[in-house]
Amino acid sequence: MDSLLELEHLEVEFDTWDGRVRVLDGVSFSLAAGETLGIVGESGCGKSMTALAIMGLVPTPAGHITGGSIRFAGEDLVRAPQARLRQLRGNRIAMIFQEPMTSLNPVFTVGEQIAEAAREHLGLSGTESRHRSVEMLRAVHIPEAEKRVDEYPHQFSGGMRQRVMIAMALACEPQVLIADEPTTALDVTVQAQIFDLLQELRETKGTAIVLITHDMGAIAEMTDRVIVMYAGRRVEEGAVEDILDRPAHPYTRGLLACRPQLQLGKGAVRPALREIPGVVPPLHLLGRGCAFAERCPDAMPRCRDERPVETVVRAGHAAACWLLDERREAA
Amino acid sequence: MGFVGWILRRLAWAAGLLLSVAVLNFSLMHMAPGDIVQTIVGEMGGASEETMAQLTKAYGLDRGFLDQLWIYVSRVAQGDLGYSYYFNRPVLGLILDRVPATVLLVFTALAVAIIAGTFLGVMSARYPASWLGALVTITALFGFSAPVFWSGLMLLLLFASVIPILPASGMYDVAQGATGIAYALDVAHHLVLPALTLAIIYLALYSRLARASMIEVLGSDYVRTARAKGLSENKVVFKHALRNAVLPVVTVAGLQFSAMLAGAVLVETVFTWPGMGQLAFESILRRDNQLILGILLLSAVLVIIGNLLTDLAYRFVDPRIRTDG
Ligand SMILES: Nc1ncnc2c1ncn2[C@@H]1O[C@H](COP(=O)(O)OP(=O)(O)O)[C@@H](O)[C@H]1O
Ligand SMILES: [Mg+2]
Numbered sequence: 278m279d280s281l282l283e284l285e286h287l288e289v290e291f292d293t294w295d296g297r298v299r300v301l302d303g304v305s306f307s308l309a310a311g312e313t314l315g316i317v318g319e320s321g322c323g324k325s326m327t328a329l330a331i332m333g334l335v336p337t338p339a340g341h342i343t344g345g346s347i348r349f350a351g352e353d354l355v356r357a358p359q360a361r362l363r364q365l366r367g368n369r370i371a372m373i374f375q376e377p378m379t380s381l382n383p384v385f386t387v388g389e390q391i392a393e394a395a396r397e398h399l400g401l402s403g404t405e406s407r408h409r410s411v412e413m414l415r416a417v418h419i420p421e422a423e424k425r426v427d428e429y430p431h432q433f434s435g436g437m438r439q440r441v442m443i444a445m446a447l448a449c450e451p452q453v454l455i456a457d458e459p460t461t462a463l464d465v466t467v468q469a470q471i472f473d474l475l476q477e478l479r480e481t482k483g484t485a486i487v488l489i490t491h492d493m494g495a496i497a498e499m500t501d502r503v504i505v506m507y508a509g510r511r512v513e514e515g516a517v518e519d520i521l522d523r524p525a526h527p528y529t530r531g532l533l534a535c536r537p538q539l540q541l542g543k544g545a546v547r548p549a550l551r552e553i554p555g556v557v558p559p560l561h562l563l564g565r566g567c568a569f570a571e572r573c574p575d576a577m578p579r580c581r582d583e584r585p586v587e588t589v590v591r592a593g594h595a596a597a598c599w600l601l602d603e604r605r606e607a608a
Numbered sequence: 609m610g611f612v613g614w615i616l617r618r619l620a621w622a623a624g625l626l627l628s629v630a631v632l633n634f635s636l637m638h639m640a641p642g643d644i645v646q647t648i649v650g651e652m653g654g655a656s657e658e659t660m661a662q663l664t665k666a667y668g669l670d671r672g673f674l675d676q677l678w679i680y681v682s683r684v685a686q687g688d689l690g691y692s693y694y695f696n697r698p699v700l701g702l703i704l705d706r707v708p709a710t711v712l713l714v715f716t717a718l719a720v721a722i723i724a725g726t727f728l729g730v731m732s733a734r735y736p737a738s739w740l741g742a743l744v745t746i747t748a749l750f751g752f753s754a755p756v757f758w759s760g761l762m763l764l765l766l767f768a769s770v771i772p773i774l775p776a777s778g779m780y781d782v783a784q785g786a787t788g789i790a791y792a793l794d795v796a797h798h799l800v801l802p803a804l805t806l807a808i809i810y811l812a813l814y815s816r817l818a819r820a821s822m823i824e825v826l827g828s829d830y831v832r833t834a835r836a837k838g839l840s841e842n843k844v845v846f847k848h849a850l851r852n853a854v855l856p857v858v859t860v861a862g863l864q865f866s867a868m869l870a871g872a873v874l875v876e877t878v879f880t881w882p883g884m885g886q887l888a889f890e891s892i893l894r895r896d897n898q899l900i901l902g903i904l905l906l907s908a909v910l911v912i913i914g915n916l917l918t919d920l921a922y923r924f925v926d927p928r929i930r931t932d933g
Binding site: 384 | 834838839840
C-alpha cells in the first residue's frame, strides 16, 4: 500500500513556564490516497497538535518539531522550508477547524475567503476565482450560492459556516483534508449533515481524510483505520472494526465505554456521558512508565516504571500496553 | 432601513444635540460673574450711568433670562451667531475664517497619529522581542505623559533653533505671497511642527492600542485559517489581521476627537497657528462673550462631524455594522 502521508515518530515540544514539555511523543501513522483515518482521544491528548504539525503551523516561537518526520508524497515536510509548506497548505493539504463561528474572518465576504486560496495556488483571475467560490458553495449545498457568495460570515449559521470552511478547504482540490473536530461546536442534527457532506465529498473527489472526532458513530461510519492517542502518544492503532469491536488497550476500552449507548435519531438529546475516572496528567509530570498507568484499572507495577512497547495483536492492529506482553508470554 | 435612513436619523440627532449645547452654553455664560457691559466700560476706562443703561439695553441685558435665551437660540437657528465687540466683526465670519486652519491641523495630526501609530503597533506586535517593540513602549510612555505644550516647545527648540529647518510660527510666509502649489508647500512646511506636536500624544496611545489589538488578532482562529490557506505572511498580517486590529483604534480616535480639538487650542497658541484655538484664547482673554459662545457652538459642530466620520469609517471597515442597519 503506497502511503500519501506518513508520520514517523513525530515529536513536538513546547517551551512553557514548567520547562520543556513534550506535547507529541513519537506519533506515527500512514494514510493512503483516498483513505480515511480517524484520530480519537480525550481533550489535550495532542490530536490538534498532530494536525497543526502536518500543516506546518505549530505555534511559534514556543513550539518546535524536535524529531521524527512527516512525509507527504515522499517529501519530508519537517525539513522543508516555509515557502514550500506555504505552497502545499490549502492546496495539496487543507484543514478545517473545530470553531466555525470564529474561524472565518468577519470583515471579508465568504466568497472572497474561498476565492483567495484559488487565486493563491491555482493562479485564477478575479472572475475565475469568484466562479470557483460559487461552484464550491454549491458543492457544499449552500442554497442560493450566487447570492450568498457576497455575504459576510455573521450572516451564516454555525452549520453553514462549517460548510463554508469545507468549501474553502476543498477549493484547490487537496489530496488530504484534515478535519479537526469539525462538528464539536454544532447542534446534533447539524453534526450529522456535516458528516454526510464529508462522506459525499470523499466519495466524489477521492480526498483522503484525517478525521479527528469524539463521535464514535462517525468513526464507525466514515473511517477505515483509527489511531488512539493519549498524552501525546499513540497507544493503539488498527482497522476500525478491530478498534471498535476488539480494543486491545484499556484506554481505548475506557473511551468506548463512554460513548452513548442509545442509537440516536435526529434531534435526540444525548444522555449524560460516562467518563474515564481521573484526568489526563499534566505533561511535564509524566513519569517513566505508561502515561495511562495512574488511571488504568488493570495497571501493574511494571506499568509505572517502564514505558510499554507496541505489541502487534493481529495484522494491522497494535497497542502499547504491558498487559498484551504478559498475555503473549503466558500463551 | 438603508444608508439614507441612517444618515437622516443621525442628522436629526445632531440638530437636537446642537440645540442642547446652545442652551447649556448660554446658561453657563449667563451664570458667570460680570457681563459684557462691564467689560466694555472697563476697556473704555469708565462711562456715565446713561451710557451704561444704553449699552445694557442694546445688548438686551435688561430683559429676563428666558427672554434672552429665546432671542439667542432663535438667532442661532437663523445662522446669526452675534457680533464680536473686540474684533468689530460678525462672529460667524470671524470663526469661519479660522475653521480651515484648525481643521487642517487637527485632521493632519489625526491622520499622522492613526497611520503611524497603527504601523508602529503592527510592527511591534509582529516582532515583539525586537528594538521596535521597545521603542513603541518607550514612545508611548513618553508621549502620553509629556504635556502637549512641553513636547511642542521641545520640538520648537530642536527644529527651529538647534537645527533650523522648520518654521517656528504662523501658517505661511507673508513676505513670499506665493500662490498655487508653492503656497500649499509653504503651508505644509509650516504645518509640520504643530501637527507633529498635536499628533505625538495620540500616536503614542494608538500605537499601544494597535499593538495590543494586533497581538490579540494574530492569535485568533481566523488568522490561523488564513495561514492554513497558504497565504504569505504579509497577506496574513496586512490583509486578514490589520483590518480587524484597526477597529479599536478607529473607535478611540472617534471618542478623542473632541480632546484633540481642545489640544489644538494649546498647540495653536504655542505655534501662533491662526486657527479657532487661538481665537478662543483671545476671546476668553477679552471676555468677548458672543465670540466665546460662537466658538463653543462651532466646536460642537466639528465634534459632531468628527463622530459622523468615525461612524462612517466604522461602517466601511466592519461589515457587521453595515448589514445590521
Ligand atoms: N501554545 C501552547 N503552549 C503550550 N502547550 C500547548 C500549546 N498548545 C497546546 N499545548 C498543549 O499540547 C497538548 C495537546 O493539545 P491539543 O493538540 O490541542 O489536544 P487535543 O486536540 O487532543 O485536545 C495539551 O497538553 C496542551 O496543553
Ligand atoms: Mg483539539
